[in-house]
Amino acid sequence: MNDAQRITGVLSPVVTPFKADLSPDPERFVRQCKWLLSQNVGLAVFGTNSEANSLSVDEKVALLEKLVSAGVDPSRMMPGTGHCAITDSVKLTAQAVKLGCAGVLMLPPFYYKGVSDEGLYRSFSEIVERVGEPRLRVYLYHIPPVAQVPITLGLVERLLKKYPGTVAGMKDSGGDWNNTKAFLDAYAKAGFDVFPGAETFLLQGMRNGGAGCISATANTNPGPIARLFETWRSADADAQQAKLDGIRQTFAKYPMIPALKAAIAHYGGDAAWSTVRPPLVELTPDQSRSLVSDLDARGFTMPGLR
């Protein structure tokens, strides 16, 4: 894979459908991924919003194999593969590379807190070395509000020096534009692709050398977000951004993952989509009605989903 083939644009941390027995539902998952691709949105499956950390490695391997065997293009995939245990991260990462995924989005090991950059460097290094694939493209996943273990500028510098090309970029879900900007300023010109973790910073990101965004709400509002990525230099870009922000703020009034699933259930006419795995809890019927009412008032639709 040369640099020209790097995955960029808008990616969705695809929400994972569950059956009534809480097992993953591969058929619904394939349909959802195909719909997202039809909206020009790539597939950051197994992200935070995918409830990926509520799935075992084997469950994720099975879903990934199912996607590829169902004809979903792996060059449009950036599965999340970072776990607390190196051995788990290696297993899923190696499988992703074998299946031809464009890259992997890698959480730091997130159980132990207050760990050093040296320890994180050793962790990522060990995974890269064990996978041992020149095709591997690693995107580091900075999400301190959830993982509580940050990816620092110094860590990226060390990893880029040791694994140029392999360490290909990052997702910044910290919600702090100054942090995103610091990474863009430091490494974007060297070919390190920075994806803000929400469309909130899509336009600002693109104006500062960003690679797109990876956003929860790309699950439900994919077309308009992808359109801003494609037309960010156009005169109406700020107006597009403002409209995207309104939709996002509506979702953000509710617990995000259950709200995304409630919207897919409603606009897709498929109630089964509302199921989440514990420790998450689905929206109450009142919350769902309120969400839909707010979204309808904004003219929100999910074309082609039903």
Add this chain to the structure above:
Amino acid sequence: MNDAQRITGVLSPVVTPFKADLSPDPERFVRQCKWLLSQNVGLAVFGTNSEANSLSVDEKVALLEKLVSAGVDPSRMMPGTGHCAITDSVKLTAQAVKLGCAGVLMLPPFYYKGVSDEGLYRSFSEIVERVGEPRLRVYLYHIPPVAQVPITLGLVERLLKKYPGTVAGMKDSGGDWNNTKAFLDAYAKAGFDVFPGAETFLLQGMRNGGAGCISATANTNPGPIARLFETWRSADADAQQAKLDGIRQTFAKYPMIPALKAAIAHYGGDAAWSTVRPPLVELTPDQSRSLVSDLDARGFTMPGLR
């Protein structure tokens, strides 16, 4: 298992030895567990201090099977079995019950933050129901500084009501005596066994209906901690506690897990023990020397280890 056979006393979250290639070292693990049992300390293998969250489920299953096949008594074991994914927790918990372990110490799912008690209740319930073993004894693991997801009084109340007998107790590693006391006052008389998460609160705990303690430093100072548990009503109990506190404070000046391993490496004459898995980092040679010097000054020994 009836209540008289409940596991109590001092338990060690046994540190996990690694080979140079970072794979678990089952032979050293068996020897360490047998030594701890010889010091009257039980085996809370796969705890936080065991680097359990840096091990895959399969690695833990293999180590547990190795312990039992090597003759280590499972009735003295309380393995940690809580993972982010219910499917992982069920797999390891079921195996622990099958092998005859006295109980399991269960972390809440710890990736998603700010989850509700309802979500945690569903998570623990789902695991108990899926394991479906009357012999199962669950000890809830409250360690907010690390897991960031607390076990509340209200959650325990709901779980005790639904699964009396099965939900058998908790480990409180919050480091807040008032919290430990609140659980003791509320549930100890109902047969809910509260283990403070350090020997710091062993004596206070026993005076308030506690069941013992589960402590990092029980890895290195097992005999004296177990002696206080056995003699807590004796006249010298406060003096014993003060001496234990001094040893613990010495370890607490360093990163705890690497420090425990450095002490075992030194006093056991086995340098391989100093290896940790990333994201942890072993002590520097200077730190190790300083730790040993401090411990020697306190008359610290590890009898029978070498």
